[in-house]
Structures are given as C-alpha cells and as structure tokens.
Amino acid sequence: MSKNAVNREIPGSISGFDTLKPFEGAFTNTPLVRKQKGVRNLPKLNKMLDTVEQAIMKTELKDGMTISFHHHFRNGDYILNMVMDVISNLGIKNLTLASSSLTDVHSQLVRHIESGVVTKIYTSGLRGELGQFISHGKMKNPVLIHSHGGRARAIESGAIKIDVAFLGVPSSDVYGNSNGYTGKSACGSLGYAKVDAEFANKVVLITDYMVDYPNTPFSIHQDQVDYIVKVDSVGDPDGISTGATRITKNPRDLLIAQNAAEVIISSGYFEDGFSFQTGSGGASLATTKFLSEEMIEKGITASFGLGGITSQMVKLHEKGLIKKLLDTQTFDDDAIKSIGNNRYHTEISASYYANPLNKGCAVNKLNVIVLSALEIDTDFNVNVITGSDGVIRGASGGHSDTAVGSGISIIVAPLIRGRTATVVDKVQTIITPGETVDVLVTDRGIAVNPRRKDVLERLKATTLPIFTIEELKDKAQRVAGTPETIEFEDKIVALVEYRDGTIIDVIRQVKS
Amino acid sequence: MRVVKTGIAGTLESSDVMITVSENTSTGINIELHSIVEKQFGKQIRKVIKEKMEELDISDATVSVNDKGALDCTICARLEAATYRAAGIKHVRWEEK
Numbered sequence: 001m002s003k004n005a006v007n008r009e010i011p012g013s014i015s016g017f018d019t020l021k022p023f024e025g026a027f028t029n030t031p032l033v034r035k036q037k038g039v040r041n042l043p044k045l046n047k048m049l050d051t052v053e054q055a056i057m058k059t060e061l062k063d064g065m066t067i068s069f070h071h072h073f074r075n076g077d078y079i080l081n082m083v084m085d086v087i088s089n090l091g092i093k094n095l096t097l098a099s100s101s102l103t104d105v106h107s108q109l110v111r112h113i114e115s116g117v118v119t120k121i122y123t124s125g126l127r128g129e130l131g132q133f134i135s136h137g138k139m140k141n142p143v144l145i146h147s148h149g150g151r152a153r154a155i156e157s158g159a160i161k162i163d164v165a166f167l168g169v170p171s172s173d174v175y176g177n178s179n180g181y182t183g184k185s186a187c188g189s190l191g192y193a194k195v196d197a198e199f200a201n202k203v204v205l206i207t208d209y210m211v212d213y214p215n216t217p218f219s220i221h222q223d224q225v226d227y228i229v230k231v232d233s234v235g236d237p238d239g240i241s242t243g244a245t246r247i248t249k250n251p252r253d254l255l256i257a258q259n260a261a262e263v264i265i266s267s268g269y270f271e272d273g274f275s276f277q278t279g280s281g282g283a284s285l286a287t288t289k290f291l292s293e294e295m296i297e298k299g300i301t302a303s304f305g306l307g308g309i310t311s312q313m314v315k316l317h318e319k320g321l322i323k324k325l326l327d328t329q330t331f332d333d334d335a336i337k338s339i340g341n342n343r344y345h346t347e348i349s350a351s352y353y354a355n356p357l358n359k360g361c362a363v364n365k366l367n368v369i370v371l372s373a374l375e376i377d378t379d380f381n382v383n384v385i386t387g388s389d390g391v392i393r394g395a396s397g398g399h400s401d402t403a404v405g406s407g408i409s410i411i412v413a414p415l416i417r418g419r420t421a422t423v424v425d426k427v428q429t430i431i432t433p434g435e436t437v438d439v440l441v442t443d444r445g446i447a448v449n450p451r452r453k454d455v456l457e458r459l460k461a462t463t464l465p466i467f468t469i470e471e472l473k474d475k476a477q478r479v480a481g482t483p484e485t486i487e488f489e490d491k492i493v494a495l496v497e498y499r500d501g502t503i504i505d506v507i508r509q510v511k512s
Numbered sequence: 513m514r515v516v517k518t519g520i521a522g523t524l525e526s527s528d529v530m531i532t533v534s535e536n537t538s539t540g541i542n543i544e545l546h547s548i549v550e551k552q553f554g555k556q557i558r559k560v561i562k563e564k565m566e567e568l569d570i571s572d573a574t575v576s577v578n579d580k581g582a583l584d585c586t587i588c589a590r591l592e593a594a595t596y597r598a599a600g601i602k603h604v605r606w607e608e609k
Binding site: 389417481486 | 526549551552555556580582584
C-alpha cells in the first residue's frame with residue numbers, strides 16, 4: 001500500500017492485475033495535455049511552430065535517420081526542396097529519403113546527394129535531371145524503386161522505418177487536422193501521406209492555409225501530428241493539377257482507346273456492377289469515354305471506379321454510371337472539387353489501395369484495369385521506368401499492383417513511338433511480370449496473353465484485329481528498324497522491388 | 513550537285529527531323545548528329561545520310577541533324593529537300609527515280 005498523489009491508499013498489486021501504478025497528478029504522465037487549465041488569457045493549445053528549421057530541431061532529426069515526403073503536389077511541389085535546403089543548412093548528413101515518388105521538380109536533390117545529405121533513396125519514380133544523375137551511376141547506394149502498394153507494405157511492416165515525415169497539406173487547423181481539397185494549393189486525396197502520418201515516428205505538417213478547429217472532414221488526424229508550420233506557399237497550383245483533363249484529339253490514341261473499350265466490352269468482364277480503373281494517359285482516358293457510351297446504351301453501371309481519379313470518372317459518377325469512387329490520388333481540378341463535394345467519392349490510403357499484405361486491398365476487388373507501358377516484351381513483361389536509352393524516366397506507381405489484382409489487365413500503347421518500338425524481345429526493365437498482364441492493345445493490333453485462353457476465345461469471335469505478340473513485335477521492327485543494344489556498366493544504380501518486397505529486376509549504369 | 517549556301521528542311525516535332533545542309537570548309541560529308549535515339553539508331557542514321565548524299569552525288573557538305581525519332585524514309589526526304597535548297601535548285605525532278 002502507498003499513498004497516491006491525491007492521498008488515497010493504493011495497493012502495489014492485486015489479484016488479476018500484476019502491478020498497479022498509483023496516480024501521480026493529472027499532468028505527470030500526459031505531458032502534452034494543457035497544464036494551465038482554466039487560465040483563459042493563455043493562447044489556445046496548438047502545435048504551431050514559426051519555421052521549418054524549428055520543426056526540424058524539435059523532431060531531433062539526426063544523421064542517418066529516415067525522412068519522408070508525399071508526391072500529391074506532383075510537379076508543383078515546393079515542400080521537398082524547401083525542407084531539404086533547411087536540413088542541408090543544418091549540416092545533417094547521411095539521410096535516407098523515403099518519398100512516395102519524385103518528379104521533375106525535385107532535380108535539386110542532385111546537390112544534396114553530391115554533398116552527402118541524402119545517401120539512400122526509396123521512391124516509386126525518378127525523372128528528369130535526377131533520373132539522369134542516378135542512371136549515370138553518380139550515387140553510391142542504389143535507389144530502391146517500389147510500387148505504391150509495395151511502399152505501404154514496407155512502411156506498415158517496418159521494412160521502412162520513417163523517423164520524420166514532412167507532409168505538405170493544403171489546409172490544416174492548429175491541432176493538425178488536415179485535408180487535401182481546401183485551400184489555394186488543393187490537391188485532392190492525401191492517400192500516400194496518410195500512410196506516413198500513421199506510421200512515422202514524428203509528423204510535421206507544412207501548410208499555407210490555416211482553418212478554424214476542427215478542420216473536418218480530415219484526412220490526416222490530429223492524433224498523428226507533432227508539429228505544424230505555416231508557410232507562404234506549399235506548391236504551384238499549375239503544377240499540382242490541370243483544369244479538367246481533356247480527352248485526346250490524337251487519332252492514334254483514339255483508335256487505341258476505341259479498341260481497348262471493345263476489348264473490355266467483349267472480354268466477359270463487362271457486366272452490371274463491374275469495377276474499373278484507367279490511367280491518366282491519353283489513350284486510357286479516352287477508353288473511359290468510349291466505355292461510358294456503351295454503358296449508357298446497355299444500361300450497365302459500375303459498382304466503383306478506382307484510382308487515380310480524373311474529371312472523366314467524376315462525370316460518370318455524377319451521372320450515376322459509376323456508383324462510388326475510391327481515390328488514392330486526384331489528378332485534376334474537377335476531381336479535387338468532387339472529393340470535397342461528393343459523398344461517395346471516398347479518399348483511400350495507399351495501403352487500402354494496394355498493400356498486398358494487409359487484410360484486403362482495393363485492387364483485389366478490381367475487375368478491369370487499363371494501363372500504359374513504355375515497353376512490353378513477347379513474354380508480356382512491362383517496363384514503365386526506363387526509356388529506350390536505358391535512363392530512368394518513369395515510375396512504378398500502381399502498375400504491378402493493379403495488374404495482379406484485377407480480373408483483366410489491359411495495356412494500351414502505340415506500337416511505335418517516334419522510331420522506338422513498344423513491343424520488343426526483352427524489355428529493358430521489368431516492373432510488372434508478364435504472368436499478370438492479359439491483353440495488349442496497340443494502334444496496329446491486339447495481342448492476348450496465351451495464358452488467357454478464355455479471353456482470347458471471346459475476342460476471336462469479334463472483328464477486332466487479333467495477332468500474336470510476336471507478330472506485333474515483327475510489325476514494329478519492320479517499320480522502325482532493329483535498334484542497337486544499349487550498353488551498360490556493371491554498377492547497379494537501382495533495385496526494382498516487386499510489391500511483395502522481393503527484387504524483380506535491377507537497373508544498371510548507362511555507358512556515357 | 514554542289515552545296516552553295518545553307519538549306520534547311522524539317523521540323524522539331526516528334527517523329528520528324530530538322531536537317532541543315534551547308535558548305536563544308538574541308539572535304540567530305542561532315543555529319544553533326546543530335547538524336548533522341550542516338551544510342552539505338554545513331555549508326556543507322558549516319559548510314560542513311562551517307563547513302564543519300566552519295567545518291568545525290570554530293571561529296572562535300574556539312575549535314576547538321578536534329579532528330580526527334582524520325583523513320584529512315586523521313587530522314588531521306590528531309591535530307592533531299594535540304595540539299596536541293598542548299599544547292600539553290602528550285603525545280604526538283606521528282607520522277608527521276
């Protein structure tokens with residue numbers, strides 16, 4: 001027996017409860033609770049700090065730690081460069097950067113890699129100057145390329161342990177409730193950031209738009225947030241999103257889209273209550289348009305659309321053709337407005353979207369996916385990361401996640417781009433294994449993976465131009481010529497991780 | 513045919529090529545090649561240009577090529593047009609071949 005802080009006799013232990021901890025005062029064990037209760041003239045409790053530098057100091061970021069960012073601001077992102085510059089000035093080195101993806105706007109990272117601030121990178125994609133820099137072997141450690149679902153798995157399973165997440169948010173209150181569709185830098189869903197907010201040790205929010213408490217509905221919750229910094233601007237709205245994603249006028253893309261829609265309609269998967277996802281590329285977007293015309297005619301509605309949501313999907317949702325939208329990343333202004341206004345346009349996290357090891361991700365419920373490709377080979381393996389010159393210039397994204405999760409995965413691509421054939425003997429880099437790819441639709445013909453005899457039989461009953469993938473490859477080579485083989489050095493500059501955490505391919509340094 | 517001035521043909525659109533043919537201060541065909549597919553098709557592009565210049569019976573010229581992934585047939589057509597312009601010939605006898 002001992003007396004606690006309010007002078008009651010409390011036993012040290014008792015039957016059924018090993019040890020009892022006596023009460024020590026209302027604030028002793030909850031240091032974050034407001035201590036000056038009842039003092040009305042004190043500022044309201046908040047987590048606001050004045051500068052990014054203060055936030056970095058408060059998080060006790062040290063050499064060798066892991067930091068993370070999200071890429072919902074796409075090419076308009078100011079956050080990553082802003083934070084990295086401050087970190088660099090503070091002299092912190094040897095950091096692991098675990099960003100959900102990296103875009104053209106992040107080329108400044110080259111400087112921070114050269115100076116040893118960043119020594120390891122996890123990302124879904126690399127482009128521009130940074131892609132060139134990595135591909136030319138100028139970083140010591142290889143970059144690890146993961147899919148969106150693979151990243152969520154790695155973070156939830158602890159394979160990636162984030163010490164500090166710096167998350168740009170379009171709006172927040174003083175306590176950290178934030179969402180993506182309010183404010184001048186609205187980006188829509190914060191699906192990737194939600195994973196970081198939940199699992200990072202320390203979470204710093206950076207916003208340019210403060211709203212009254214509580215900022216409901218919220219995507220990132222106050223109980224996940226340590227510090228908040230208000231800055232002038234988190235991003236360039238023009239780089240964050242476009243107006244409405246327009247349907248392409250390119251006749252080749254329209255032809256591909258029309259064929260892809262025909263494939264879906266004849267595949268056996270086009271039935272009331274089906275679900276689908278299309279990418280934001282020209283041909284994929286147009287596929288949605290052609291498909292919707294047939295949906296109206298046949299009186300078929302979709303149970304849900306997944307994505308990657310664009311104005312196309314929103315229009316179909318508002319017409320009642322797609323009952324619900326599940327949104328992990330929002331691509332244009334119409335879709336950003338929709339996620340704020342439409343009750344059944346629901347934001348989902350990257351884990352909910354595609355984590356292969358959680359208790360059930362959305363891609364598993366997907367019937368039809370339409371995806372693009374830089375290259376596809378005669379084994380149906382797909383490359384979306386390295387260009388035909390071997391340089392990294394793309395992103396893994398949700399490609400492999402949706403290909404394996406869906407009932408039928410359809411790749412849309414022109415047979416030849418410039419003078420580069422899309423169908424080749426062996427793709428430069430495998431992101432998505434051919435055993436998860438079902439149909440290839442090009443402007444010069446369609447090929448079905450021989451594994452899918454059911455689909456092949458159905459499509460053969462139509463007037464669609466069906467070929468073997470070898471025939472498509474030969475067609476392409478006859479026009480474009482046979483390219484010389486790209487030469488590589490021995491050094492591995494990037495590892496390509498499959499969504500389950502195994503390594504599916506490596507990318508080597510290009511010969512200069 | 514002889515190159516007497518600078519002739520240009522083509523555009524920088526994707527799948528096109530811009531070719532400038534001008535006098536060469538020394539002898540021979542001097543090719544300055546910039547191509548987005550140089551690694552894969554550089555040798556082939558040079559070969560096509562050399563062959564075409566032989567066909568046009570031009571031994572001395574500087575050929576500056578800015579290629580955005582043009583096919584061989586496009587490269588030939590652009591080169592021929594640029595060369596005729598560089599030679600100051602306005603009336604092309606297309607039916608010759």
